[in-house]
Amino acid sequence: MTFDNVGEARKVFLRESAVPNWEAPEITIGFPQLLRLLERLKIHATFFVEGWSALHYGKLIQNIYNDGHEIGLHGWIHEGFSSLDQRAARQYIHDGLKALQLRGIQPFGFRAPGGQVGQFTRQILVDDGFIYDSSIETSLPKSIPSDVKGFSGDEIQQLESGLICISWQWFMVDAIHYNLASNGLRNPKALSDFWCQVIRKVAKGNGLITLICHAHVTGINPERMSALERVLKLALALDFDIVPAIDVCARFGDLSR
Secondary structure, three states: OEEEEEOOOHHHHOOOOOOOOOOHHHHHHHHHHHHHHHHHOOOOOOOEEOOOHHOOOHHHHHHHHOOOOOOEEEEOOOOOOHHHHHHHHHHHHHHHHHHHHOOOOOEEEEEOOEEEEOOOHHHHHOOOOOOOOOOOOOOOOOOOOOOOOOOOOEEEEEEEOOOHHHHHHHHHHHHHHHHOOOOOOOOHHHHHHHHHHHHHHHHOOOOOOEEEEHHHHHOHHHHHHHHHHHHHHHHHOOOOOOHHHHHHHHHOOOOOO
């Protein structure tokens, strides 16, 4: 279970904002509701946080961390990571890492803003001591598949460098359905039905699946929150272990490095 993005970082990248907004709905409503849901269901998750957000939303991020959730790095200001040159990619990863470390948090995982990993990212992550990357090679599709009969679960692999790669699917991202894909499921009940269908299929093969949600997409909307809760309760009923990404790595590979 993973959550991406905190606060104004993406708007800073788009030059629509310059400073944090503590009154934004995702800060005042979204994150508190998500954290209460996770606490109620006794679930720990991974929150991928931008370095800029670590700098400006320290109290929120510290609360998430103190609740037992994992904090991963999500770039600097949610830049389009796959298009960065090597110098910029290294700068944003290094600065984001240092911003979290100044909060007393050592991130072990990374997810590229925009999802797509980029040419230089994984070697930089290895150089900076990260354990895993949860980005993918494919770019955001204009539409997503409605038939997932051939899908049996996400893949996890360890590169020769030691970096563990945890894949995911665009059709398991809330923002893709509610906002972005031309054929996304805009109705929360329809989306929860779809995700439940996928989860039942993966459960039959004891597979791995990654769910990606956002406080500003799901967390601020009661119907979408109910849909997420329904999906998580089904997963628990099917005996899924719902865990942070670092726990998946611990079960998969040797983390002694």
